[in-house]
Amino acid sequence: MSSATQQKLEQALQQLHPIQLDVTDDSHLHAGHAGNTGGGHFSVFIVSEVFAGLSPIKRHRLVYQAAAELLPSAIHALSIQAKTPEELN
Template structure:
């Protein structure tokens, strides 16, 4: 199972989102380190809309997502961009 698929499954189970997009942006970071060609699944972006975030600050939302994905960081996820929202909040996507 790919890292992207694992992330999607864990976030669905934890937050029951109305909308969820997990994007692999690793290719955008090619060359940032001498031996990194942009392959693999090291840099991901999560766009998620879930009622579970109601009443939480942006920081608390990020922390909740990072806690759910702790194992993925331990397994090699290097960077995670998070765009959380509750239903009705404006998003840029």
């Protein structure tokens, strides 16, 4: 079952036109650790043509920009894997 924040993150990432998108709520693995201000921890695996020719840092920046309205209140941390379709082969 997905959380409301997970659904909002999935919706926000649609602007990157993913051909594959997997968002996992990992919050239960990080409950109570130092520095967590209450937002959730999520893993994102996203495949999009938008990432073609971009460095990993620029890909991550695009993901963070798409999720900006959820950071840092609803989301404390993101683990991101951002690929192009060609990188899946």
